[in-house]
Amino acid sequence: MRLPKTIRNLIEQFEKLPGIGPKSAQRLAFYLLHVPEAELEKMGRAFSELKKGTLLCEVCHNVGEGERCEVCSDMTRDQRMICVVEQPLDLIALEKSNNYKGLYHVTHGAISPLNNIGPDQLFIKDLKDRISDGKIAEIILATNSTMEGEATAMFIKKMIEGVGVRGLKVSRIGLGLPVGADIEYADETTLSRALAGRGEY
Numbered sequence: 001m002r003l004p005k006t007i008r009n010l011i012e013q014f015e016k017l018p019g020i021g022p023k024s025a026q027r028l029a030f031y032l033l034h035v036p037e038a039e040l041e042k043m044g045r046a047f048s049e050l051k052k053g054t055l056l057c058e059v060c061h062n063v064g065e066g067e068r069c070e071v072c073s074d075m076t077r078d079q080r081m082i083c084v085v086e087q088p089l090d091l092i093a094l095e096k097s098n099n100y101k102g103l104y105h106v107t108h109g110a111i112s113p114l115n116n117i118g119p120d121q122l123f124i125k126d127l128k129d130r131i132s133d134g135k136i137a138e139i140i141l142a143t144n145s146t147m148e149g150e151a152t153a154m155f156i157k158k159m160i161e162g163v164g165v166r167g168l169k170v171s172r173i174g175l176g177l178p179v180g181a182d183i184e185y186a187d188e189t190t191l192s193r194a195l196a197g198r199g200e201y
C-alpha cells in the first residue's frame, strides 16, 4: 500500500533529523495525525519562527536573541577567560555546571577532513581577533574528546601560538571526561571536575 503523499512527505522530513530512522519517522507522522489541527499549527509556527527569532552572537557565536548573547552582555563575568566549545549545547552544559564565569567562543563544529570540514567552515579564525589586544589571560579548549575535537583543539592551540600574545595560557579540559565523549552529555559533576582539573595544553 502506498501512503498518501502528505504523510510520505512528512516522514521524509522527519528522517532528516538526527537520531530519527525510517521507523521512528513513520511513527511520528502517524502520531501527528491524531493531534488536533490547532496544536499542529502551533508546532508548525514554532518551526518556522525558529530561525527568525534567533541570532548568533556577533562576538562568541552563541545563540541568542540580539547581536550580543546573554553571556557576552554580562559585564560581571570574567572578561579575561574564553572557553572554546563546539556547540551552543556544550555552552549550556558548562553553564549548568555553574562554576565557570568567563566568556565563551562557539566554533559550531569540529575540524573533520573526512567530512570536508576545515577551519574555514567554522568560527575559529575570529578567535584571533578576540585575543590580539592582550586582555585575555586564558583560553580553555573544551572541544569534545573525539578525534575531531582533539584536532580542533590542536589547530586552535597552534593558531593562538602563532598570534604570539605574551602571558596567554592555553589549557585543555579533560580530567574525568571519557575519551570520545561529548561535552553536551557529560553530567554536571564531571564537567565541574573537568574544568577545575584542566591542564596546560
Ligand SMILES: [Zn+2]
Binding pocket: 057, 058, 059, 060, 061, 062, 068, 069, 070, 071, 072, 073
Ligand atoms: Zn556571545
